Amino acid sequence: MGLFENRTFFITGASRGIGKAIALKLAGEGANIVIAAKSTEENPKLGGTIFSAAKEVEDAGGKALAVQCDIRNEENIQEAVAKAVAHFGGIDAVINNASAISLTNTETTESKRFDLMHDINVRGTFLVTKHCIPHLLKSGNAHILTLSPPIDLNPKWLGAHIAYTMSKYNMTMMAMGWAEEFKGRNIASNSLWPVTTIATAAVNNLLGGDYLIQRSRTTDIIADAVFYIMQQASGTLTGRQLLDEEILKEAGITDFTHYAVNTANGLQKDLFL
Template sequence: MTFQNRTIFITGASRGIGEAIALKLAAAGANIVIAAKSVEEDPRLGGTIFSVAAAVESAGGKALPIQVDIRDEAQIQQAVQKAADTFGGIDVVINNASAIQLTNTEQTPAKRFDLMYDINVRGTFLVTQHCIPYLKKGNNPHILTLSPPVNITPQWLGPHVAYTISKYNMSMLTLGWAEELKSYGIAANSLWPATTIATAAIKNLLGGDAIIKVSRKPAIMADAAYYILDKPAASCTGNNFIDEAVLKAEGITDLAHYAVTPGGRLQPDLFL
């Protein structure tokens, strides 16, 4: 399989893991649609759709930055249509956009609960829904959603149940799409990291520089996504993948270079 001229629609790709995936696939010749909200840089987070577009072009891909809030269905429809009009279709959709609130039930305001469901669940559903007509005609069409394997062990539900169930909903959507769309040859899989990943969001939410030092670089998720999306869609679907397991299946067992602190301790992800 090749990524040359395949069009990849990525939500939340203005920074972090989404940006890393965009650059990895751009280097392989893909057309990258950067569908995200940020058009002005937030100093706490960094990155905009335009800065990523410039990096995509430098990496060898073609970029289409589109400002879109996936809580707004009209904006989704316009973004998907613009992507298809620009590149002649959509071959892959990556549901990377997500909202996080690591609080218990009493400390989770309704507006934060609604935000997580509007982005993580409803937004993921609607982005995929509007991309499906193009995926049906796509080149090795894949849906890849960044969400964890469903694990209903109480220890993962108790600390931040609202966030947890929103992410599990994304994984359940994935499993549903794998069954619903298999007759069209459209793959649906999820991907999640085995460890925390060094992004601005993790730094701001989970403990500053200390958490970054025990994390892996976003490149490990980008490399794992590359291998998943390179597989034939008809035979690679319905999986809740973990990044390091994907790489090990490809014969890549030395993962030391992905660590922010080579040889140091790594922090397991929240759900693993």
């Protein structure tokens, strides 16, 4: 029997990238995975759909439910949560992975891009979690995990891309707020962020292309960090702004060499670190 047999994980943005890597890692221990994402048809630049991700989850040993869900739409969220509960009987963890990015300054940030980041990163994360909470409260060891950076109010993190930074710091504030709100009620809440850039489609298409990909780590480092976090008792690991290296060291992993896309190159620190 796998470590996560009969445990259900609701993962936003799980059709590709970090979200899918997390899904596959948990699936390897028999987890039920709800793939809540928008993509039903493949975009050649991005790759993957909720259906292809579901097949990979099942091939990895888990059970999958592919649910089209745009987290900007509250009705979509409510329907996705209802389908998850009807299919698997409950929800044990919600992983807030879906996010929008635009590394633009104030003058070059269009209002529609500002709205997109806040609708997905802030409002969407809040509403996904809100609608999962009644089911998390029924779990014996529930987790809320939000993919967002530790808060550092040094002006240099705000000046370069204030709109994006605000949205991501809001996600971390919510993670810390939920830890306090549900203290003693068997729901842990933490944020998690990488120390280095992670090789994703966003990095390849928007941020730095192959040059940055070759100086990144694979999504496996985040997946392994989540794998460890989800094994912990909700009362003992909560209210923390975690970094992937930090939590993996707690898990006894100290050699991160194998996570590098290209060990011949130096690694690029994440933009918030």
